[in-house]
Amino acid sequence: KQEVTQIPAALSVPEGENLVLNCSFTDSAIYNLQWFRQDPGKGLTSLLLIQSSQREQTSGRLNASLDKSSGRSTLYIAASQPGDSATYLCAVSNNAGNMLTFGGGTRLMVKP
Amino acid sequence: KAGVTQTPRYLIKTRGQQVTLSCSPISGHRSVSWYQQTPGQGLQFLFEYFSETQRNKGNFPGRFSGRQFSNSRSEMNVSTLELGDSALYLCASSSQLVRVADTQYFGPGTRLTVL
Numbered sequence: 102k103q104e105v106t107q108i109p110a111a112l113s114v115p116e117g118e119n120l121v122l123n124c125s126f127t128d129s130a131i132y133n134l135q136w137f138r139q140d141p142g143k144g145l146t147s148l149l150l151i152q153s154s155q156r157e158q159t160s161g162r163l164n165a166s167l168d169k170s171s172g173r174s175t176l177y178i179a180a181s182q183p184g185d186s187a188t189y190l191c192a193v194s195n196n197a198g199n200m201l202t203f204g205g206g207t208r209l210m211v212k213p
Numbered sequence: 214k215a216g217v218t219q220t221p222r223y224l225i226k227t228r229g230q231q232v233t234l235s236c237s238p239i240s241g242h243r244s245v246s247w248y249q250q251t252p253g254q255g256l257q258f259l260f261e262y263f264s265e266t267q268r269n270k271g272n273f274p275g276r277f278s279g280r281q282f283s284n285s286r287s288e289m290n291v292s293t294l295e296l297g298d299s300a301l302y303l304c305a306s307s308s309q310l311v312r313v314a315d316t317q318y319f320g321p322g323t324r325l326t327v328l
Contacts, residue, residue, distance in 0.1 A: 135316065144303055145319040199246045199307050199317055200269040203256040
């Protein structure tokens with residue numbers, strides 16, 4: 102059974118800092134890994150998707166890496182801004198289809 | 214393109230009742246998935262429908278059921294509601310045109326409260 106863990110559970114940083122969020126998974130036979138952001142009481146917004154054959158994906162100030170063999174992914178956020186404050190979730194897909202297994206999330210607070 | 218829409222946004226029910234939630238995917242998307250989000254268990258997969266067929270199912274009791282219509286709209290039903298069913302129910306859609314597992318786009322959710 103796939104298990105996804107995110108560390109840390111919460112993080113508070115001053116504006117402008119670069120930061121790294123971590124995600125680990127137990128079963129390396131994944132189709133893809135996705136990073137989402139969730140604002141309080143809202144749905145999820147897809148940030149990046151990495152296919153199992155890829156090593157990283159970039160979008161603006163975000164960079165996500167994937168190391169399947171070690172069961173790890175990182176989300177790097179450059180020059181953080183208060184608007185980045187949200188919960189960040191990683192999720193993996195293990196089969197054909199869209200059954201995602203989610204981590205518990207990292208709650209990020211960026212202070213002005 | 215309009216995003217994923219879910220109705221209603223908020224629901225209050227009492228124990229023992231049943232409830233139906235609706236999800237309209239992004240136009241052209243054929244896959245619809247449902248998730249339950251609670252503070253204690255986080256986000257958990259309920260089921261996925263693709264072209265009106267249930268393709269994947271999570272580990273939830275039979276009280277939770279769903280279906281998908283020919284226009285890809287989906288409904289989920291929960292019968293004999295329990296207090297523990299209080300949660301945010303999220304729907305996600307995916308195009309599936311290029312890959313078998315593709316980016317999922319989530320709706321705003323339906324907040325269900327069971328009293």
